[in-house]
Amino acid sequence: MTCTTSSPAEDLRERMVQHIKEAGHLRSSRIEQALRTVPRHLFVPAVPAEEAYANKAITIKPGKDRPASCASVPTVVAMMLDQLDAQPGDNILEIGAGTGYNAALLAELVGQEGQVTTIDIHPDVTEHARGALSETGYSQARVLTGDGALGDQEHAPYDKIIVTVGPWDLPPAWFDQLAPGGRLVVPLHWRGQARSVAFVREDGVLRARDSRLCGFIPMIGIVPAGEQHEDIADDVSLYWDSDQKLDLDAIRAAFTQPETTVWSGVTVLANEPFDHIWLRLTATEPGTCRLAVEPAAIEAGVCHPAFAYRTPALVDGDSIAYLAKARPSDGEGERRYELGATGRGPSGEQLAERLCDHIRAWDRDRDAQPVIAAYPASTPDDGLPDGLVIDKQHTQLVLTF
Missing domain, CATH: 3.30.310 (TATA-Binding Protein)
Structure with missing residues (x-):
């Protein structure tokens, strides 16, 4: 779908896309087209269009010590969409609705045959996202209010799950609601760092060979903080x-x-x-x-x-x-x-x-990355591969070079 915008906004959007390409985070022509199509400034109407298309995060809900919700940096948005690899017809769950902008991009990528559900714990955030999606012609994206750690069982299983807040652990619902062979992209915290990890579900285990540096607002709700x-x-x-x-x-x-x-x-x-x-x-x-x-x-x-x-x-x-x-x-x-x-x-x-x-x-070997595998916390020691084990409440994270 196409939204009509003013020429200045189109110019700013083009400049944003070019910056993302130059930063090396835009390797898909489909994602590039989605970024050129969705009017980001309409999802953050409280700031000037120049700021909406700048490569920075925009706070939409202040918090006590840090923002409670924001629009993510455009280069990070593109990076995570690249990791997710959303395809036409996919059923996608997004944890962290934010402004609704990412859900609109996902709606472009999955097309009319696909489904997008986005969930956020803050009612005012989901109200804003729902209104922005409706105004820009993406009302088919489902917006729910609730704890993202519980996912949304009603519309599962999901081909892809993308998390746009920073959890320390992986709740069981994300394992359970992800289809076999499905992909989970999550900015996971461990050992003081946060990296966007692209997991694939294989035989009840989440395995990843790709992670990229990022930073996100810590997730709240029932997800544990360790x-x-x-x-x-x-x-x-x-x-x-x-x-x-x-x-x-x-x-x-x-x-x-x-x-x-x-x-x-x-x-x-x-x-x-x-x-x-x-x-x-x-x-x-x-x-x-x-x-x-x-x-x-x-x-x-x-x-x-x-x-x-x-x-x-x-x-x-x-x-x-x-x-x-x-x-x-x-x-x-x-x-x-x-x-x-x-x-x-x-x-x-x-x-x-x-x-x-x-x-x-x-x-x-500056590009070398370990294989990162997430096993349910109940997995016995002899069911884990060799590697360094990090014990979380719901997950055992195993990293192996």
């Missing part, structure tokens, strides 16, 4: 998962001891991504956590992380090491930066060297 955090120094917080048993007093003591920084010899260009180092750590190191550091601690020299609020760290007993702020590297051509790790505690230097070993392993 991440914990505590301050380990002034303006320095450590985040870890509930299955990890840490000696926080020992780690706090480590932060009072001298630090040692080890350099890996691996370099990157400015703005070159190296998030797969963190992904590798989650598949090989049980003590992988996350540091969040306030500017005051950085300025005081207490900590110098690679990124202030999202830096991977390794904890082993009474010691900790974290990915350090990269240093400029000598050499000709484009400016490069060397990656390293900083350790504290009795074994801090050895732990920093261990983290550097993982950096060097990443450098040998």
Whole structure:
């Protein structure tokens, strides 16, 4: 279907699509056509059209500490649609209605023979989404109010499920309501990071070989939240998962001891991504956590992380090491930066060297990803494959290189 828009809005939409293509997140001509067709500005009428088509998230429902609902960044929208691979005639469930914009894109992709159901826990959000979908000619998209962790059994099974909020666990309903061979795309949290994972249901197990860095509003409702955090120094917080048993007093003591920084010899260009180092750590190191550091601690020299609020760290007993702020590297051509790790505690230097070993392993194959498999929590140990097991309430996540 086609919606009539003004020429300025069409120009802005074209500019948005070109930006997504240049960012490398648009590999499907069908998704490209959907993005060119659906008038994003009509789903966020409270902001100017220029802002509606900018590559940023737009808050539609403020929350206490963070937005309660928003329109996702267009590049992330396209990335997840690429992972989902919606086809004509598919029956799709979306968890997190937002503005209704994503449901409209899905309606374009599945066509008249397909079905789209979107669900959100906030009644005012679903009211907005329902109205925007009706106004733009996508009223066939079903909008429900409820806890997305329960899915929507009435219209199951689903060929595809896409989740646009960030859960720490995978509720059983998503397993049960996904058809065999169906695909679940979800921005899953584990070991302090969030990645959009494209799972496929195979023999009652969800398996994935593709995950991409992303960030989403944490999911609320009955889905469990398993991440914990505590301050380990002034303006320095450590985040870890509930299955990890840490000696926080020992780690706090480590932060009072001298630090040692080890350099890996691996370099990157400015703005070159190296998030797969963190992904590798989650598949090989049980003590992988996350540091969040306030500017005051950085300025005081207490900590110098690679990124202030999202830096991977390794904890082993009474010691900790974290990915350090990269240093400029000598050499000709484009400016490069060397990656390293900083350790504290009795074994801090050895732990920093261990983290550097993982950096060097990443450098040998920067695109390598582990196989990520999600098994029901009731699965016995002898029913799990080899790999690092992360225990959640409903799920056992197994990562294998």
